[in-house]
Amino acid sequence: MPLRNRLRLLAISGLALFTVSASLPPASADGSRSHRPSGGGLSATIRYTEYGIPHILAKDYASLGFGNGWAQAADQVCTLADGFVTLRGERSRYFGPDAAPDGSLSAATKNLSSDLYFRRVRESRTVEKLLKAPAPAGQSRDVRELERGWAAGYNAWLAQNRIDDPACRGADWVRPVTTLDVVTRGYALSVLGGQGRGIDGITAAQPPTGTAGTPGVPSPGDAADAARRLLSTQNADMGSNAVAFRGDTTANGRGLLLGNPHYPWQGGRRFWQSQQTIPGELNVAGGSLLGAPIVSIGHNANIAWSHTVATGVPLNLHQLTLDPADPTVYLVDGRPERMTKRTVSVAVKGGGTVTRTQWSTRYGPVITSLGAGLPLPWTTTTAYALNDPNAVNLRFSDAGLGFSRARSTADIQAALRRTQGLPWVNTIAADSSGHSFFSQSQVLPRITDELAAQCSTPLGKATYPSSGLAVLDGSRSDCALGSDPDAVQPGIFGPGRMPTVKDAPYVENSNDSAWLTNADAPLTGYERVFGTIGTPRSMRTRGAIEDVSAMAAKGRLTVADLQGQQFANRAPAGDLGAADLAGACAALPGGTAVGSDGRAVDVSAACEVLRRWDRKVDTGSRGALLFDRIWRRATATVPQTELWKVPFSPADPVGTPNTLNTSAPGLTRALADAVAELRAAKIALDDPLGRHQSVERNGKRIPIGGGTESLGIWNKTEPVWDTAAGGYREVPAGSSYIQAVGWNGSRCPVARTLLTYSQSSNPGSPYYSDQTELYSGERWVTSRFCEKDILRSPALRVVRVHERR
Numbered sequence: 001m002p003l004r005n006r007l008r009l010l011a012i013s014g015l016a017l018f019t020v021s022a023s024l025p026p027a028s029a030d031g032s033r034s035h036r037p038s039g040g041g042l043s044a045t046i047r048y049t050e051y052g053i054p055h056i057l058a059k060d061y062a063s064l065g066f067g068n069g070w071a072q073a074a075d076q077v078c079t080l081a082d083g084f085v086t087l088r089g090e091r092s093r094y095f096g097p098d099a100a101p102d103g104s105l106s107a108a109t110k111n112l113s114s115d116l117y118f119r120r121v122r123e124s125r126t127v128e129k130l131l132k133a134p135a136p137a138g139q140s141r142d143v144r145e146l147e148r149g150w151a152a153g154y155n156a157w158l159a160q161n162r163i164d165d166p167a168c169r170g171a172d173w174v175r176p177v178t179t180l181d182v183v184t185r186g187y188a189l190s191v192l193g194g195q196g197r198g199i200d201g202i203t204a205a206q207p208p209t210g211t212a213g214t215p216g217v218p219s220p221g222d223a224a225d226a227a228r229r230l231l232s233t234q235n236a237d238m239g240s241n242a243v244a245f246r247g248d249t250t251a252n253g254r255g256l257l258l259g260n261p262h263y264p265w266q267g268g269r270r271f272w273q274s275q276q277t278i279p280g281e282l283n284v285a286g287g288s289l290l291g292a293p294i295v296s297i298g299h300n301a302n303i304a305w306s307h308t309v310a311t312g313v314p315l316n317l318h319q320l321t322l323d324p325a326d327p328t329v330y331l332v333d334g335r336p337e338r339m340t341k342r343t344v345s346v347a348v349k350g351g352g353t354v355t356r357t358q359w360s361t362r363y364g365p366v367i368t369s370l371g372a373g374l375p376l377p378w379t380t381t382t383a384y385a386l387n388d389p390n391a392v393n394l395r396f397s398d399a400g401l402g403f404s405r406a407r408s409t410a411d412i413q414a415a416l417r418r419t420q421g422l423p424w425v426n427t428i429a430a431d432s433s434g435h436s437f438f439s440q441s442q443v444l445p446r447i448t449d450e451l452a453a454q455c456s457t458p459l460g461k462a463t464y465p466s467s468g469l470a471v472l473d474g475s476r477s478d479c480a481l482g483s484d485p486d487a488v489q490p491g492i493f494g495p496g497r498m499p500t501v502k503d504a505p506y507v508e509n510s511n512d513s514a515w516l517t518n519a520d521a522p523l524t525g526y527e528r529v530f531g532t533i534g535t536p537r538s539m540r541t542r543g544a545i546e547d548v549s550a551m552a553a554k555g556r557l558t559v560a561d562l563q564g565q566q567f568a569n570r571a572p573a574g575d576l577g578a579a580d581l582a583g584a585c586a587a588l589p590g591g592t593a594v595g596s597d598g599r600a601v602d603v604s605a606a607c608e609v610l611r612r613w614d615r616k617v618d619t620g621s622r623g624a625l626l627f628d629r630i631w632r633r634a635t636a637t638v639p640q641t642e643l644w645k646v647p648f649s650p651a652d653p654v655g656t657p658n659t660l661n662t663s664a665p666g667l668t669r670a671l672a673d674a675v676a677e678l679r680a681a682k683i684a685l686d687d688p689l690g691r692h693q694s695v696e697r698n699g700k701r702i703p704i705g706g707g708t709e710s711l712g713i714w715n716k717t718e719p720v721w722d723t724a725a726g727g728y729r730e731v732p733a734g735s736s737y738i739q740a741v742g743w744n745g746s747r748c749p750v751a752r753t754l755l756t757y758s759q760s761s762n763p764g765s766p767y768y769s770d771q772t773e774l775y776s777g778e779r780w781v782t783s784r785f786c787e788k789d790i791l792r793s794p795a796l797r798v799v800r801v802h803e804r805r
Helices: 003-023 061-088 091-095 111-123 126-131 141-160 179-190 195-204 220-231 396-405 409-419 449-455 458-467 539-554 559-566 572-586 604-612 624-637 665-680 770-776 787-791
Strands: 043-049 053-057 241-245 256-260 262-264 271-278 282-289 297-299 303-309 316-323 326-332 335-338 340-347 353-361 382-387 425-431 436-439 471-473 500-502 506-509 592-594 600-602 644-646 658-660 694-697 700-703 733-735 737-742 750-755 797-802
Touching: 043 061, 043 787, 053 061, 061 091, 061 111, 061 141, 061 179, 061 271, 061 282, 061 797, 091 111, 091 340, 111 126, 111 179, 111 195, 111 340, 111 353, 126 179, 141 179, 141 396, 141 797, 179 396, 195 353, 195 382, 220 458, 241 303, 241 425, 241 436, 241 539, 256 303, 256 425, 256 559, 271 750, 282 396, 282 737, 297 737, 303 409, 303 737, 316 458, 396 409, 409 425, 409 436, 409 500, 425 506, 436 506, 449 458, 449 471, 458 471, 506 539, 539 559, 539 572, 559 737, 559 750, 572 604, 572 624, 572 658, 572 665, 592 665, 600 665, 604 624, 604 665, 624 665, 700 770, 750 770
Parallel strands: 053 271, 316 471
Antiparallel strands: 043 053, 043 797, 241 256, 241 506, 256 737, 262 733, 271 282, 282 297, 297 303, 303 425, 316 326, 316 382, 326 335, 340 353, 425 436, 436 500, 592 600, 644 658, 694 700, 737 750
């Protein structure tokens, strides 16, 4: 470490020691702890600035992880502890087998199925086996040190502090963790789109005892629809927008990046904001997924990056032909192979245990359903196995660490090539030299269109074109996935096959495929498993491309322009349909429309409200709520082919479909139902949106802008409607860790950030809703990245954290 950096670290550490007695929370009553984490003597310095944002300073990776684990526990101990209960397979023991997890670590619908799955992961030593693999196929030493330190920091916080969050105060399920627990959390995130999506079907899979009562596979058409709904990125609780601009579109020739991920507002998939620094080695700021020891989305002095949930399908199925004499034996090239089984027991609340056997094949676990709409019955002749290549991938954190160290978009691409660790996201980046970058670099099963054509079963012939879900003939060895020479593990695509765009004037993604990353130069040539080409785009993608292409054409862009885009709150669906809907409303005989219950509703007052609406979803927008309630009904009940007069055209994918078909009967029914609903809730048709779209924090109502997916809003908000409470009264998902980043030639990036739901989930914390109020007012946090800015913070609070011996 250079002398200057060592002196700086010593000076700041001295300041921390001077202030520590006033800064640390009170110690626990007996000052003891039951578990001493590994790596004794770890310590870090945490400088807190406005909004409780920690700037963690450490001498090495283990110490940096220690400070990270400590600071995350201080803000989110109950949420983190709940997740570790999940990973230990103990939810049924503490919360009952039939209750539901929060969905942050899997799609399991009940605690019991979650526990059965994670107990199997633990008892089969799945993660320990993966940890034995050397990099690049396995984790790097630096990531392992971060994980080791994170566990030690979390444990040290537990040992030295009382928990005052009512969500887990005094709970016996809040316990110290191991490094393995931390790694397993990363593993759960990696398989979230694969095995994590199929946990109910994996844990329920049992050999048939007879032929009677066996549910059938849905028809090909129904299966295709079910797979498409299951794998759609448009209506999930995770989405995102991101755009990077090339230097010739900006005011100073340097790049710009706006990241707007859409993630849950509660539970274990929240982001948490920090800066992480090892002098002379690493300096990065951004948002981390809870429990992660690295920055997931962020920036450093030279590069900024964000992620969007990708359309690539990170799993596939193999249809097994079974031995007629034994349904636990399957045939490959006519030769029998016996399934492997593992019996797992789970303790349940009130005493007793539940024991189940789980079955696996050379392809992966046997599964009897994939989501509620796609049953995959295990009969005497057929079963299905799920292949998830991310089930042998622990490289997620190495990818993030590679981004954190990058100095250019070329380094971002190099990190993607080296680690091949991202399971379900795209990467969008910009750098201080003016480069832009997009890549759909995912760990995907190596399903080529040729393989799918040769090896799809009848079910797969329906699901693969519709959704990218391949169902291959598991009885043929020539249907194996094969390998690319540049792939770090067998059975996946190598980096040379990834859809990538470099140095376009803009690169943008809003959870559609890579096809229109830059609409002026559509991207083609990738396999169906990555996503579609030449198909309709979502309303959000269409609106986003309109906005960012216009920004690039205007040029001279600055960070302020990015901030303006984030809160433009333009409703593309309103631009396309509101005027026509208002006109159709005004033309209704007698000003009435018939609702879905057959009753006539006076809608005459709605016509002028719709006409005067500003086509935005700001908190003060009048008419936005009315259009929202109409549009949700219309898009749910009227087929797209009937909703628009001008159909989709691949030659104009941003501009079509268009022209509202006001003669569609479902449209006037939606109008009548929405008017009746608002009146029943005593909501004026022209009330401002923020009066009825809000969250409540510690008894204070905070208005929230933004809007739902079908409206096409960049600033996505997915609130919960509560008629009795008079509107939308909570936001379970939407815009989360937002960053607008550029450079001005100095050593300090120009960055503005927002964590929409704030740093802490503890209602007693001063950082429980402070940034939520900023978000409501469309205000931003000015990033304090450089030392001079950190030390000048009027809210500066310095804490030296360490293990007790």
